[in-house]
Amino acid sequence: MKRLHFSLALAVCLQWAACVHAEENDSRETITRTTTTLAASCAACHGHQGNSLGGTPTLAALNKEYFMQRMQGFKNGSLSSTVMHHHAKGLTDDEINNLAAYFATLPRHTAAQAPQQPFLGAQ
Template sequence: MTKAYYTGLTGLLSLLLSTGVCADESYARLSIHTHVLASSCAACHGTNGNSVGGTPVLAGLNAEHFIRQMQAFKSGDRPSTVMHRHAKGLTQQEIVELADHFSRQQRHTAELPARAISDRP
């Protein structure tokens, strides 16, 4: 396999439309690679970067700002507890594509799940 990224909105969308499943529009816009990688950030930053609090909201973040911060984490210019580990593990292209991805996400108030009704006696 020589091609690492599935880019090209038009080609991908036409493929999707020709089948039964019509993938989410944003899914088609960026490469699958970036889409899945971005979703891995959700554990700390919420779905599509909409954090419930404590960590920065990445949704709608200016792309250049995102890239600058990630480079600062990578170089150590911005001190961090854990982000330098993640920044160092990513390629420059991944950082640029993540910046693009998160900058296009809609900001909204993230939800927490309701507490379950206890069955403890």
């Protein structure tokens, strides 16, 4: 009888642990999915995976704390910008934190320059 109780208790604990693990994975996947979706909208100006082609800052490999400080500044209006205040105001603090962590992990690449073509002029 004691073995049966122990087996049932063990089964319940294992089932509970599996559910908790599945919820943690689902939550982590949701955060990752949401973050990559938000980061994709950044690519329009800041380049694929945060590697700018020029004109805007590169976000890839940016220090997480610096990213969060800048985004909070845009969000609260203490930093001026042309458009970033609009984007930052639409983000929660958790989203800013997740984006900072995401961009900090991406490798930084320098923009490839177009090959030099000789100017042939009008012929």
